[in-house]
Amino acid sequence: MSTRIAFLKGHGTENDFVIVPDPENALELSPAAVAALCDRRAGIGGDGLLHVVRSAAHPDARHLASEAEWFMDYRNGDGSIAEMCGNGVRVFAHYLQRAGHVGEGDLAVATRGGVKSVHIDKEGDITVGMGKALLPEGDVTVSVADHSWPARNVNMGNPHAVAFVDDLAHAGNLFTAPSFTPATAYPDGVNVEFVVDRGPRHVAMRVHERGVGETRSCGTGACAVAVAAARRDGLDPAVTGSPVTYAVDLPGGRLVITERADREIEMTGPAVIVAEGEIDTDWLAGLETVNP
Numbered sequence: 001m002s003t004r005i006a007f008l009k010g011h012g013t014e015n016d017f018v019i020v021p022d023p024e025n026a027l028e029l030s031p032a033a034v035a036a037l038c039d040r041r042a043g044i045g046g047d048g049l050l051h052v053v054r055s056a057a058h059p060d061a062r063h064l065a066s067e068a069e070w071f072m073d074y075r076n077g078d079g080s081i082a083e084m085c086g087n088g089v090r091v092f093a094h095y096l097q098r099a100g101h102v103g104e105g106d107l108a109v110a111t112r113g114g115v116k117s118v119h120i121d122k123e124g125d126i127t128v129g130m131g132k133a134l135l136p137e138g139d140v141t142v143s144v145a146d147h148s149w150p151a152r153n154v155n156m157g158n159p160h161a162v163a164f165v166d167d168l169a170h171a172g173n174l175f176t177a178p179s180f181t182p183a184t185a186y187p188d189g190v191n192v193e194f195v196v197d198r199g200p201r202h203v204a205m206r207v208h209e210r211g212v213g214e215t216r217s218c219g220t221g222a223c224a225v226a227v228a229a230a231r232r233d234g235l236d237p238a239v240t241g242s243p244v245t246y247a248v249d250l251p252g253g254r255l256v257i258t259e260r261a262d263r264e265i266e267m268t269g270p271a272v273i274v275a276e277g278e279i280d281t282d283w284l285a286g287l288e289t290v291n292p
């Protein structure tokens with residue numbers, strides 16, 4: 001008789017996730033199993049998977065257990081591991097609150113990109129302390145079909161290349177990953193953001209995510225875009241002593257990004273749980289047979 005594994009489905013500005021609560025890290029979630037669960041036709045479907053584990057129970061987070069009880073073991077939809085997921089961490093916090101693991105207010109979440117502070121407000125919006133952006137030097141050109149643009153490197157724990165474009169449609173259908181010059185610029189892959197201006201401190205973007213494809217939102221990407229836009233606009237909060245806020249519109253909704261005078265970045269947006277159910281373990285076991 002098959003046993004069953006609980007899952008939930010949620011999204012943050014339509015960046016959607018399969019959520020698998022596994023507090024004691026008892027499940028073997030291979031890359032093939034994650035990719036199958038995230039498959040939109042043969043699985044549950046999602047841009048990524050949030051494996052909910054106690055920090056103390058996971059080898060990648062044990063060292064953070066004194067700072068954060070819970071570890072977001074984030075996986076991209078293709079089964080690969082990424083350091084951070086900004087929309088994911090809001091959905092993760094929302095799940096913890098809904099499951100009764102945490103209350104309203106402040107909590108800390110361990111990620112492979114470090115411990116993130118999260119605030120859940122009364123209206124349900126969630127603000128995440130995303131840390132500081134790193135701006136690695138280096139000229140990079142990103143190309144899609146017959147369009148090319150200079151791109152700015154921004155690291156939000158995970159890598160981003162931000163290109164300001166005249167028209168978001170010029171990024172094409174994004175069915176395949178953009179290419180780069182130099183071709184070796186991102187040996188570990190990169191998330192690529194295409195950005196247009198909408199008004200003062202207001203931009204819109206599309207994103208091609210490493211390990212996923214085009215998604216309807218990317219939280220770390222929105223932070224990278226806000227910082228790149230601020231520097232392009234001559235705004236550095238560490239110089240002026242005043243925080244800088246950008247509204248970032250994505251196909252799936254709006255994220256509000258503030259860079260404080262100490263250059264710490266805060267991201268505010270929604271998190272939604274849409275369903276919960278059970279995964280058939282016979283199906284999961286069968287995947288291992290079909291795709292050893």
Ligand SMILES: N[C@@H](CCC[C@H](N)C(=O)O)C(=O)O
Pocket residue numbers: 015048076081082083084085086087088158159191209210211212215217218219220221
């Ligand atoms: N959608 C996420 C980013 C997920 C990780 C990314 N695909 C990577 O490989 O770095 C977000 O909301 O930040």
